[in-house]
Amino acid sequence: MATLKFLLVFILSLAFAFGLANSQSLQVGFYKKTCPNVEAIVKKATTDFVSRTPTLAAPLLRMHFHDCFVRGCDGSVLLNSTKGNQTEKDAIPNQSLRGFQVIDAAKSALEKQCPGIVSCADILALVARDAVSLINGPTWQVELGRRDGRVSILLEAIRNLPNPFDNFATLKSSFGALGLSVKDIVVLSGGHTLGVSHCFSFGSRLYNFTGKGDTDPNMDQNYIGQLKTKCKPNDVTTTVEMDPGSAKSFDTDYYTMVSKRRGLFVSDAALLTDSQTKAYVLSQLNSRGSTFFKDFGVSMVNMGKIGVLTGKSGEIRKHCAITN
Numbered sequence: 001m002a003t004l005k006f007l008l009v010f011i012l013s014l015a016f017a018f019g020l021a022n023s024q025s026l027q028v029g030f031y032k033k034t035c036p037n038v039e040a041i042v043k044k045a046t047t048d049f050v051s052r053t054p055t056l057a058a059p060l061l062r063m064h065f066h067d068c069f070v071r072g073c074d075g076s077v078l079l080n081s082t083k084g085n086q087t088e089k090d091a092i093p094n095q096s097l098r099g100f101q102v103i104d105a106a107k108s109a110l111e112k113q114c115p116g117i118v119s120c121a122d123i124l125a126l127v128a129r130d131a132v133s134l135i136n137g138p139t140w141q142v143e144l145g146r147r148d149g150r151v152s153i154l155l156e157a158i159r160n161l162p163n164p165f166d167n168f169a170t171l172k173s174s175f176g177a178l179g180l181s182v183k184d185i186v187v188l189s190g191g192h193t194l195g196v197s198h199c200f201s202f203g204s205r206l207y208n209f210t211g212k213g214d215t216d217p218n219m220d221q222n223y224i225g226q227l228k229t230k231c232k233p234n235d236v237t238t239t240v241e242m243d244p245g246s247a248k249s250f251d252t253d254y255y256t257m258v259s260k261r262r263g264l265f266v267s268d269a270a271l272l273t274d275s276q277t278k279a280y281v282l283s284q285l286n287s288r289g290s291t292f293f294k295d296f297g298v299s300m301v302n303m304g305k306i307g308v309l310t311g312k313s314g315e316i317r318k319h320c321a322i323t324n
């Protein structure tokens with residue numbers, strides 16, 4: 001028995017020595033020794049902004065999602081473009097990305113206490129969690145240990161971010177390619193309980209769905225009428241709340257909207273076209289029996305693992321908007 005144990009320890013140390021340690025996974029408490037106050041510092045920075053401006057919670061959650069879907073959760077969404085090099089920030093879907101000042105505030109506070117230790121990618125994951133919990137949403141344990149990438153490319157954002165006109169098959173293959181499940185799709189889409197959308201992200205559903213001046217038959221016609229009073233044809237400036245009346249509060253209303261065929265995007269409506277996601281939407285309508293809060297934490301942890309850089313890969317950026 002003792003020899004067996006010894007052998008096991010020996011083999012494990014060998015594995016580490018040969019660099020398997022580089023493919024180590026994320027862990028809760030990763031900075032316990034190197035930056036013990038990391039969670040409190042990030043939480044303070046997030047609270048400073050979100051308690052004054054609750055509308056910032058939505059773009060802060062979305063920022064982590066955009067980061068993870070393009071090149072993995074590597075902080076690449078934060079990189080400024082340099083001359084002649086357009087980054088993910090320059091992509092059309094960036095237009096409602098806001099709140100970069102929150103990330104910068106957290107980063108500069110962290111650099112004072114533990115310089116060069118905490119990655120921007122990890123800050124994004126923590127800020128997303130704290131933003132959600134500050135507006136009555138769930139909280140969850142964030143696994144840490146991501147490192148920052150050095151590359152950010154405009155075209156990759158255009159190619160890899162889900163499109164609001166995606167149908168279910170497209171969502172399934174884009175989430176699936178990143179290791180996310182059908183359940184993750186329907187749970188993470190619940191993030192649309194927060195925030196606003198530009199009219200152009202769904203406008204053709206109101207005015208010109210198939211190019212014949214028609215509306216989307218999968219959207220409630222009364223709701224189409226209401227939305228038309230806000231969004232004029234080819235409107236590129238107006239925004240509307242995705243969960244009207246409670247866009248600043250994290251709750252299960254998104255599923256109520258989707259079930260009434262009032263989801264704003266084709267991709268929201270698509271959740272009713274698959275039996276598994278449809279059953280989930282309907283199962284969340286009774287808020288007492290809802291599992292959404294617990295599920296959301298689980299799916300956020302899953303999303304936070306996409307394509308992460310760990311060990312000696314990447315770097316720890318000194319400033320989140322520029323590579324070292």
Ligand code: HEM
Binds near residue numbers: 062162163171265
């Ligand atoms: C399922 C695929 C998804 C699609 C097609 C999609 C698409 C979009 C679009 C088009 C907007 C509005 C952008 C605009 O016109 O200004 C938006 C907003 C938003 N999305 Fe998604 N999204 C998806 C998944 C997610 C996920 C996984 C999350 C987070 C967990 C998320 C969180 C948000 C939030 C919070 C907003 C509001 C942002 C704000 O108020 O500034 N979305 N999404």
Ligand SMILES: *[C@@H]1O[C@H](CO)[C@@H](O)[C@H](O)[C@H]1NC(C)=O
Binds near residue numbers: 319321322
């Ligand atoms: C990054 O770009 C933003 C504007 O998009 C600017 O305010 C900020 O100063 C830039 N940061 C760095 C470090 O260059």
Ligand SMILES: *[C@@H]1O[C@H](CO)[C@@H](O)[C@H](O)[C@H]1NC(C)=O
Binds near residue numbers: 090097
């Ligand atoms: C988003 O991209 C547009 C160009 O499409 C650019 O003018 C704008 O500064 C970008 N926004 C941010 C926050 O980088």
Ligand SMILES: *[C@@H]1O[C@H](CO)[C@@H](O)[C@H](O)[C@H]1NC(C)=O
Binds near residue numbers: 079087150153
């Ligand atoms: C600039 O663009 C090139 C090619 O698109 C890419 O290889 C390079 O990594 C980019 N630089 C940054 C900082 O992302």
Ligand SMILES: *[C@@H]1O[C@H](CO)[C@@H](O)[C@H](O)[C@H]1NC(C)=O
Binds near residue numbers: 210
């Ligand atoms: C509707 O779509 C068709 C085909 O894309 C286009 O030719 C037409 O100009 C559009 N109509 C409006 C009002 O935008």
